[in-house]
Amino acid sequence: MTKPYKGLLFLLLFAALSVWADEATKKSAAQNAKPKWYSTDTDGKPRIHLYFFGLKRCPHCREAKPFLPKLTESYPWLQLHQLELMGNRDNINLYIKMAKSLGKEARSVPAFLFCEKMRVGYGGENTTGAMLKQQLEACYQQRAQRLNPMPQRKKTE
Numbered sequence: 175m176t177k178p179y180k181g182l183l184f185l186l187l188f189a190a191l192s193v194w195a196d197e198a199t200k201k202s203a204a205q206n207a208k209p210k211w212y213s214t215d216t217d218g219k220p221r222i223h224l225y226f227f228g229l230k231r232c233p234h235c236r237e238a239k240p241f242l243p244k245l246t247e248s249y250p251w252l253q254l255h256q257l258e259l260m261g262n263r264d265n266i267n268l269y270i271k272m273a274k275s276l277g278k279e280a281r282s283v284p285a286f287l288f289c290e291k292m293r294v295g296y297g298g299e300n301t302t303g304a305m306l307k308q309q310l311e312a313c314y315q316q317r318a319q320r321l322n323p324m325p326q327r328k329k330t331e
Contacts, residue, residue, distance in 0.1 A: 209272045211290050212317055213253070220317035222310060225255045225287040227269045227280075235284040238296035241303050248307070251314055259283065289313035 213221045226242060228235030239256075246254050257265040266280075273280040278292050286293045286306060293309075296302045 209275055211288065214321065215251070218321065219251060220314060220321055221251050221253050222288060222314055222317065223253045223255060224310065225257060225272065227257050227259055227265065227285040228283045229260050230258060231260070232283050234296045237298070238284045241299050245307070249310060249314070252310065
């Protein structure tokens, strides 16, 4: 090989390794990032993040899916993340990581993760759905109080 071709080959190899290293760094950073449970909107009000992990073939997941849009309609402060596990390694890894961060195992679906809690299973809108609503509302109220604490009254004598 002549000298100019060796230089070009070296340059191409270096560029390819740089791209590969950059992608590996991005993936590593994403995998080590903490789950996003809360955020704030432009007005400074809390937003609660709800992660729904499911499978297309899971009957309980299919039953829960129509309930999810109702939640976002009822609660404009709710940020829904619907994550299909079938054939999606990134979603599987996220489910495992989030469950592990809560001291749980990612074993079953449907799974609802929010407010640093994990709830698995779905029995219907009147049971599981009502429980999810109650817990989401309580979480939202707690976040709102943390962001905007009530001023303490001065004692009068």
